[in-house]
Amino acid sequence: MNTELLGIIATYGLTLLIGIPLGIYLAKMFAGEKVWTDFLKPLEKGIYKLSGINPEESMNWKQHMKALLTINMVWLVYGFFALIYQDKLPLNPDGNLGQSPDLAFNSIISFVVNCNLQHYSGESGATYFTQHFVFMFLQFVSAATGIAAAVVLFKAFRDKTTTSLGNFWVFFTRSITRLLLPLSVVVAIILAFNGTTTSYEGKDKYISLQGDTVNVSRGPAAGFVAIKHLGTNGGGWFGVNSSHPIENPNYLTNMTEAISQVIIPVAMIFAFGYFIRRKKMAWVIFGIMTLGMMLLLVPTVISETGGSPAIAKMGVSQLTGAMEGKEVRFGPTATAYWSTVTTIISTGSVNSMHDSAMPLTGMYQMIAMMMNCFYGGCGVGILNYFIFIIIAVFISGLMVGRTPEFLGHKVEAREVKIASIIALLHPFIILVGTALAAYTITYFPDASWAVKPASWLNNPGFHGFSEMLYENTSAAANNGSGFEGLGDNNTFWNVLTGFVLILGRFLPIIGPVAIAGLLASKKYIPESAGTLKTDTLTFGMMTFVVIVIIAALAFFPALTLGPVAEYFTLIK
Template sequence: MNTEILGIGIQIILMIALSYPLGKYIAKVYKGEKNWSDVISPVENFIYRFCKIDPTEEMDWKKFLKTLLILNLFWFFWGMVLLMSQHWLPLNPDGNGAQSADQAFNTCISFLVNCNLQHYSGESGLTYFTQLFVIMLFQFLTAATGMAAMAGIMRAMATKTTQTIGNFWFFLVRSCTRILLPISLLIGLILILQGVPMGFEGKAKVTTLEGSVQTISQGPAAAIVAIKQLGTNGGGFFGANSAHPLENPSYLSNMVENISILLIPMAMIFALGFYLKRKKMAYIIFGVMLLGYLIGVTINTWQETSGNPKISGIDQRGGAMEGKEVRVGSAATALWSVSTTATSNGSVNGMHDSMKPLSGMVEMLNMQINTWFGGVGVGFMNYYIFIIIAVFISGLMVGRTPEFLGKKVEAREMKIATIIALFHPFLILTSTAIAAYLYIHHTGFVSSEGGWLANPSYHGLSEIFYEYTSCSANNGSGFEGLKDNTPFWNYSCGMILILSRYIPIIGQVAIAGLLAKKKFIPESSGTLKTDTVTFGIMTLAVILIIAALAFFPPLALSTIAEQLSL
């Protein structure tokens, strides 16, 4: 067997094997059941006392959302102040300057919403202080925010009839202290042992074999890389992201990081089954998500290992190696490209802009569908919307009032679910159309910013389309032929990031809260079963019809047209 393909199989098996016990543990953490992590209770109690928080207070869905949004607003101002004044702050051995207002706005919003889109290079765009107290801090908080939101939804789904969905602070703190922090420490230790730097010295000067002097950036990379992968944050300590040899030095570090990307998103689905005591339903959801993920892995691996038909007379047994690292290989890069876009991670170990057109299409479809595991917590929440729609449609088909987990799904919940499902393609398609119009007509935006695209025709459209897709999916990866560090792209992407993060969360938590208040209806022989393969297929069909077909026209004009031109 090809060793690269074997490596892919081992990684996928490890993801699933590790996520199952982690999911069981996460369910215990959110339920407040006794487990080994209770030793952390004194730290949590100190946080509650210091912040004057009552973790036992029950919140209805409105107060839950209000707390979530106010906390995020506070951290936005925190990040803006530090990014625009970082040249005055300590831990800046390389003397990096402050970010401009538009760049700081984009950076702050991007990391606050779990997207980590970077319109800067890590070595020069940030200091060690802002890497730690903005970037890494946000990577913990934003991941924990998504996990806390899902915990609230699980609480609402598990209770027969209730006015409350738990305590946001309780879920947030436990997500950080008992899940993200311990696993991040373990991953960080492995990365340090593999050679990822962890220190505060400035750039090192080395003399190459040719006798020239080269400066190499260093810094506290291992700690930041660990949480960026585990929390499906993405971004890169270095500009080249996980393609950089100091951020991802070996095949082993590559495996650890890739597994980390999907570990918690997969575990959260198992946690749902344990929390609700409906493991069969969780298995069905997991199976649908895994199927979508594996289809993408198969296509991209085939594309990237088969070489480029435009190149003739050159040995391509290693695959299409443009934009890839030899130490990683084409197959592992293909796997990573699917892992990072099937979640809201966005880190890269090779350049997506250099990958073949069908691979680029898969990457965009993963983000456009946005339900193949997704970000930590919010991945299931996106899937939850399609469950509500599938339940409603199935109920109409059999002539029954739609029910989900003993609660009637009525017009109000259906309206919210439909709006959220259509909001994602609306943001992507509308913003892409506006940007493409401005570029084609050479408006003042384009001319004043020196042009945006490094590639014409189909691939140029792909670069614009990919950027807004990545923003709306809270992903953060990009086709880097786009000149994106300009006021237009910083502000337009920032607005898409805000809308695509908070509007869906508001709608998803609202649906869960509204359903939780309704009278519980015991299951009967006529109840629609939501833990069957048939319902899983129905949900998959709804996802493909609503989420995928909406994007076929622009995909036909970009990646598909480019593929046909090869």
């Protein structure tokens, strides 16, 4: 037990050791200061010239959003048709079939929005071609999209008053060439040398000890797995994700993958503070986010290492009971750490089966995605947190009787309305989606248009409700993990979560960038003795309270019907 605790402490410590200096590097790189990766400038100039981009052209926030949405639409159309016709494309040694239109619709939206909610089953639902040239490609560009959007927010607060917020294509390109691609090469090498497959050959055969012939899927997974974590994407090469022994062979690869999915979200916090020349603010935001993580991580570790009381009543040891749904390579403590970081961050990869977790662990996982702002995904984590900063500034301004201000710019009705809409959108789409699913399975259990909802749930009752709530929460939070007792590859779930994915991705990007652009264009107001300081621990705690209250008011009733009710049933 002590060794396992030391393992997760070492994992988190190494994450900070890499993430904080990486954030300082990103601040300098995006600000155009001299950094060691400047040798890549000729490559970037070639990309700009080939693409017809003028890197010197500055954009306002609306132009940034137009570029972002346009290119994402192009990727969506390209990927949709590639998935439908993947059986007719090369690099298909296992002879996988093309995806149905509703599955392709869900899959391509999921990867475009950085969620990777895999309703298809990994290696059996996609070919080597679509895994590489659709999914892996989108894992790079969707992560770069979020980072580029966050840098627009950075630019808005670096200068006192401005409408020139840099060039989206420059931020986007540098995110790939100077961050995602180099780190992916390093991580892929570590994985490959530890057993993660890199072969382009089809399934291999071996004879088991029982004399059975077993077909084992393989493929060039190492590079795919590297960017799936660095880009906080989460889509696995194999259907069971990082619980697969070829995708995540040993404890070293487990640590590498756990570190990979956290370093960029942590780095973006410090990049923000150093970019706008307010280092103290970065540390305050980091402290509040870390507090939120620890309040979820500690009870998760306790819950998972304690094991199931139902299994204990059968005379099974506590250690054996704690291993339900987990891999013996990692144990319950490392699994608990992974399940926390993968849900507070929009990675969604798994090294265990979340559906087998204790009821309260499932609740902590859902709360992490419902709050969706403790570290968060590449770029979008700081954007989500910014929404709560604006609401906290507004409430604090009312409390002290002053016009709310943030970094020298007045926060007025328009900005507060946008922030409020975005904050309420997240619970709205989760709860409405869950209500639609619960209504359909209750009143139309045999409906053909929903592919017999009665067959969705292998676990009726409280846990079945949790499965539907988790699926909508994961889609809205761009996470992608799931309670896999739910049969989700059908028309109803493919279409429902497809729309939840779109709304949960792009509006929470547009909202913060719009607020930042509007604030940046306003006249700068120098700080005075009466200015509410937003880089203090007091304001940080105010923001934390706002996050908790909004999440508690919105989601507690639904959590009571699912994991809380299941917990009390279990202990009874």
